Amino acid sequence: MTTDTLLETSGLCKHFGGVKALDQVDFSLAKGELRCLIGPNGAGKSTFFKTVTGQYAPTSGTVFFKGQPIGGLETSAIAKRGVGIKTQVPNVFDGLSVRENVWVAVRSTKDRRERDEIVQSTLVRMGIDHIANVTVGQLAHGQRQFVELSMVIAEDPELILLDEPAAGLSSEETVRLAEIIHELNRDHALIVVEHDMQFIRMIGQKVTVFHQGKILVEDTTDAILSNERVRDVYLGKSAA
């Protein structure tokens, strides 16, 4: 492990009964890197995220974040060290307003005024300040995605995990999302799980392909898109 490494797993396994959802995953992410994860359904991408964030305890293997072991820690403890996630299904506080949602996400300061400023600037940056006082439960799916994304941005973690952020977004919203991701990448490391190859092309630099709980191959976007093995397991249907 070099000092430039932000996240590293070695021999990471997660089994459910007899199913090996993660099987000896050795993964490494540099500081400030933007990485895409792809793979067919059930390849282990979401399980990988949940193991990194502590929602699942690893069956075996280690997870290092900033050189510290975090495998098996409480979810909140891992989040405090600087791992933020936007989950696959919008995971928000439905009974609270948009502003309150983002307000809760700010942990960097205890000062009320500073907090309010961070909240306001995040809302403006994400273009949702006009719905700031609406209860989140009443919003459409796409807007809820942006609310959750705003929460992660307001939280300002060193590593941002995005699980299918483009799902259910309009094409306009998708373009906007790609811009946001590039913007975030200036001072954050990101891992993005995505199905939409179009979207991967928009944001992609380096791509890791998961298959049956293992890392199949890791390469640049272009190389991955022309890789035969990847086509066989996954792209055969959707990249045509």
Place this chain on the structure above:
Amino acid sequence: MILKRTYIELTAVTLIALFALIVFPKFAQFYTIISSTIYVSLAILALSLAFIWGYGGILCFGQAAFFGLGGYAYAVGAWNFDATVYGALLAVIVPTVFAAALGYFMFYGRLSDVYLGVITLTVTLILFKLVNSTGGDAYAIGKAKLGGFNGMPGTPLLENPLTEEVLSPHALYGLAVVLLFFSYLLCKAVLASRFGRVVVAIRENETRAELLGYDARPYKLIFFSIGAGLAGISGMLFANAVFVAPTMFDMASTARILIWVIVGGLGTLVGPVIGCISLLMITTYLGKTGFVDPNIALGVILIVFVLLVPRGILPLLDDGLNWVLERLKISREKSGGRVL
């Protein structure tokens, strides 16, 4: 809009508190003052459950346990210390510490709602049995004989710490009103704080809160303990207005607290207080006439509200008020349009 609503609520509550404190005792009869003291002290109990269940989402079927512990802690303290005010302090400390210990097992075991309800209820019932079995001289803490089934009548009453005079029934009533008001303000202040907002967020979505770096367990534990402390204050006042007895831990005692909250409206603070006082008046009346067993009335009310009015009365009134306001606005716009 939200701020305005909070402002209206605070003003209304303050006005009612001032009325209850200054105007009401001028014309109320002596007997009414005494029963009002009981109602107000129990209203704090309703408030405590409204707080932890309505905002913290903590399903506590054992609020009566903290109420009873508060009452008994006061009684034991009042018998043993020179100044009864130390008993009052004990009445807050004992339930809070007990709740923290119980909460450790429940929240750190990450037990679900249903289990929480069952455990808190069970704790209450066992405490009832324990206290009920303390008859005889063998069961005494210092000078305080626990008295088993008979409770502890004749416990020294609260004194004014400055003059060392025992509080008159009117003064006790005034103290109860003031404590209810400040308990309400405390709840409001906690909910407006960062801590309170995080607790509400945890109730909304615990996973999300944890993914944002908030460990739900200590938040719930502290919130739960605050509610227990409030219930302890209620028990202390009750011990002064009536006297402590094992029925404070009774299953019926804990059930009616839930009923007050459900009838008044879960997720509000004012509703359960209203629910508490109005239901106490109804059950007292029923008890006097002896026509229907109060348990039947409470049972039917609980079933009917859960099945038909699950949100309680206050949200219903709120909806009604909004509906009327909307109508007024529409008709004003219409008539305004005609003039122009």
Place this chain on the structure above:
Amino acid sequence: MDYVIVLILQVLYSVASLALICAGLAVVFGMMRVINLAHGEFIMLGGFTAVFATQAGIPIVISMLIIAPFVVGFVGLLAEQLVVRFLYGRMIDTMLATWGLSLLLIGAATMLFGNSVAGISAPFGSFKVGQYGVSFYEMFVVAVTVGIMIIGFCVLRYTKLGLIARGTMQNPEMASSLGISPSRVYSITFAIGAALSGLAGALLAPLSGVLPTMGKAFVAKAFITVISGGEAILVGLISASGLLGAFSTLATFATTPVIGDAALLFAAIVLLRFLPNGITGRFFRGSI
């Protein structure tokens, strides 16, 4: 030596009576994930039924083993049809509504039967172990409890009803796929649970006396034992009753019955801290 035998018999009786008062609750919880807070009142109704039937001249064993379960089972069916079935999937509301039912039944019983203890004397007499007297009736209660467990096991394991029941426990849609509506399974389950509670109340009536408010003497133990057992009905019930019943009886022998109850509760809370899903949530998984 005699003392040890008596102690063992006492532990046996305590465990059996604990399992008995939990059985109805465990069936409803295991099958429907419903905590029935009117459980104690079903026990109370069973007690009253047995007392009245016996006083009316029906042989005591018949009033206890047949009439009480039927009457209370019918009350349970009514309660399910009128209240509980509107609340499936809303666990907390179900608990609250059944609590309302509990208060209603206590109030009704107080008005109808009065607030005094009714009782029947225990049949069968007693036998001697050395210098200690042991009641035959307590051993009869143990035998009936063992009988219920065996019947329960056979029904769940070998009959179509048991297959449906186990299916519904795993997955409510499974019952639909077998051509039976889950709502019917739930009605029947609730009635069977109530009948078992009625049976428990009837069997305990000669020992404890019957009173409108007697339910609360049992429910605390019953609730905590059932959730400590976890979701598998039989194994959970037997393991939790065995563990907690034995522990509390030993504590009772060392101190007083009330301390014994408190010890049971304390043991259960510590147990749930480390096994939040109960004993069968960790051990004996997939059992019935």
